[in-house]
Amino acid sequence: EAGVVQSPRYKIIEKKQPVAFWCNPISGHNTLYWYLQNLGQGPELLIRYENEEAVDDSQLPKDRFSAERLKGVDSTLKIQPAELGDSAVYLCASSFTGTGASGRTDTQYFGPGTRLTVL
Amino acid sequence: AQSVSQHNHHVILSEAASLELGCNYSYGGTVNLFWYVQYPGQHLQLLLKYFSGDPLVKGIKGFEAEFIKSKFSFNLRKPSVQWSDTAEYFCAVNGKTSYDKVIFGPGTSLSVIP
Numbered sequence: 095e096a097g098v099v100q101s102p103r104y105k106i107i108e109k110k111q112p113v114a115f116w117c118n119p120i121s122g123h124n125t126l127y128w129y130l131q132n133l134g135q136g137p138e139l140l141i142r143y144e145n146e147e148a149v150d151d152s153q154l155p156k157d158r159f160s161a162e163r164l165k166g167v168d169s170t171l172k173i174q175p176a177e178l179g180d181s182a183v184y185l186c187a188s189s190f191t192g193t194g195a196s197g198r199t200d201t202q203y204f205g206p207g208t209r210l211t212v213l
Numbered sequence: 214a215q216s217v218s219q220h221n222h223h224v225i226l227s228e229a230a231s232l233e234l235g236c237n238y239s240y241g242g243t244v245n246l247f248w249y250v251q252y253p254g255q256h257l258q259l260l261l262k263y264f265s266g267d268p269l270v271k272g273i274k275g276f277e278a279e280f281i282k283s284k285f286s287f288n289l290r291k292p293s294v295q296w297s298d299t300a301e302y303f304c305a306v307n308g309k310t311s312y313d314k315v316i317f318g319p320g321t322s323l324s325v326i327p
Binding site for chain 1: 245249259264303305308317
């Protein structure tokens, strides 16, 4: 079974330029996450989708970042315009979120990430 | 505030030494707990998880973790490390409802010396 696919793997742009990242989750996974990971730190959630709905975008800097998940499958994360401080690895993860007797049980599977360098 | 702390930023061990990486969390309510590993040049992979039941959880590659509710801890252990365990280890927590946030710790870098 294919894992989470992300592209591009690397991107170098100049500040003030736009950039977009694409993610294809594992087939059948209803939940999709975008994270930002700085060097030496843990992933920080940017946005989480349940199917097409963004259920948590409280950490997304909405003045320059946007995301969409059309048809509840693939997702795109965009930055416009990019700033120097946006240099980081952008991770996508997916899971099947179920709720049973023990409450929410979902395990995230991560893609390889996109390493963004803003010059 | 919700948070996850990992006691050690960088751990250096010799092969065959025992490993314990600390993880403490602050999160209201009942939680799910995870340890993820990131080997050099690879993506994050799940080592083990706790949802409910036996607080001692066994994962892949000989790792285990124990959930101690009274201490809000979920420490990772391995009795004998190998050079191939050199990696970054992340503890994570989320709540039991669909709208609870997932919080990751800052990570612990483990270097195993042959």
